[in-house]
Amino acid sequence: MKTKEKRPKFLSNLRSISKRKLSGDLSFKMFVTLIACNIFIVLGLMFFQIIQNSWLSIQTYGIGFLVGKTWQPFPPSSSSLPSFGALPLIWGTLVTSAIALVLGVPVSLGISLALSEFSPKRFSYFISFFVELLAAIPSVIYGLWGIFVLIPFLQANVYPYLQAVLGFLPIFQGTIRGPSVLTGGIILAIMIIPTVSAIARDVFAAVPNSQREAAIALGATRWEKAKVVMSYGRSGVIGAIMLGLGRAMGETMAITMVIGNSFNLFSSFLEPGSTLASIIANEFTEASSPPVYISALMEVGLILLALAIAVNGLARLIIWRSTRKVREVGLV
């Protein structure tokens, strides 16, 4: 109802003007609608193709695929069948994404507060330009940097001290290796910072000034004012974090290059591991012989696709709902 009031009705009036114009409009509408259908077709076809190609593995391993702990495309004896289970991969994806969020989110929120609340406009424009450049760097270059710069640095300067201080925790025990789950998490943290901070900054910028003025009128300090802004934009921030989570889960190249790629239900973050995405990047082109091998990798892709769509869909929904409040009042 609302949208009808907002927009002039010249469109429906056109109908009476001339039939020729109407048919032009109609065919134009049909043309662009048809092209816009690519969105449905691509998504539908993607699901169909990936499900169809992983069907063999779904049928062979059933639900056991999700909880299985072995990955043996080429079994040691010729009599036994290849076996696949994705639990260590799911575990790897969840742990690296969680590390990325724990490390990346506070930094991102700090950045977006610094840019939207504490800095002069000019400075924050200038800096957000650089933060956005971080998002433009290809993932394979993050990976290269991870292998040759970050890993040697962490191995020499961070992990020994980490283990000395927090070594009593099981997650920091064991031999220190450069390529590890923790390294993967750290690289993901760096990669999600631009995504999360850009959206959180927009969310904070959409907080109405009356909130800030009210806080200042009550005698709030600059930090307390920022807290008011954060709590007002809470749900938008949650959406931003989930979008970051989606990015972390789907990230492929950088993590493939630094996680060590061992199929391993790790308990220490200093062990190497694998994620859903990294095993596909690593093994797909070589997985030709048993058809079930390709199919199993497809099913891994299917799990990844489902996870990514669930997380991102939820994130978009949250962001959409949190900004709708602001949109309806007409402040944006």
Add this chain to the structure above:
Amino acid sequence: MISLAYLALVAALIPLASILVETIFRGLSAMSFSFFLEEISPLGEPGGGIGPAIQGTLIVVALASSIGVPIGVFSGIYLAEFRQARMASVARFLNDVLTNVPSIVLGIFGWTFVVVAIGWSVVAGAIALAIMMIPIITRTTEEAIRLVPATMREAAIALGVPRWKTTLTVVLSSAKKGIATGILLSVARISGETAPLLLTILGSRFWFSGFTQPTAALPVAVFNFSQSPYRLIDWPRAWGASLILIFIILAINIIVRYATREKYGASNI
């Protein structure tokens, strides 16, 4: 607490600075005239260049753009012009979801869709990359068109111009800067994509030999060199290829973002 926020800012800029400095210095050591022009020698074999990878990236990105740009722009027009249609809001939501589908999954999709039929090929890579760029272009085109003042549209309609003509001339030409921004940023984005290419164009050491053949690409070359055990020969080549790649991508980004400042929703990409 405020100083902590600034500390976070500095912490985020350190990796950026480190990546740029390391890539430039380590990459420059691999640069030579022949590095740009020669075929890629096998891993561990000195000499050779990166020529086919540069060529391959240009060809794949150009082909992907020629598929993706028209589809993306027209889908964006649909979302902006018919935004009240129920299908439009569903399409907008799914488009956002599609933007965030992991790139490796697009690679798998390209594989099932094209590689199975015609083998590892330029076409497969281009289709995977086109699917990646379409949602980005759709989104930025929609946003650019929405920024066109309603008065422009009304003026054209008052002059008796049919609506479709208004859209294709008046509206598109006032939104062209924003649309171009989206296109260029999506080109920059797909130029650096590795995961989908790994599963579709496979990589090669030789010059382009047809659209249905595997080809080389810069990001794939970076990955392959980085996995090599020959540190003295291949690692500098990885950095050299990275330097070329990062130069192309950052040049597009800096020029586009500088030229358009903060007008368009570039931060959402």
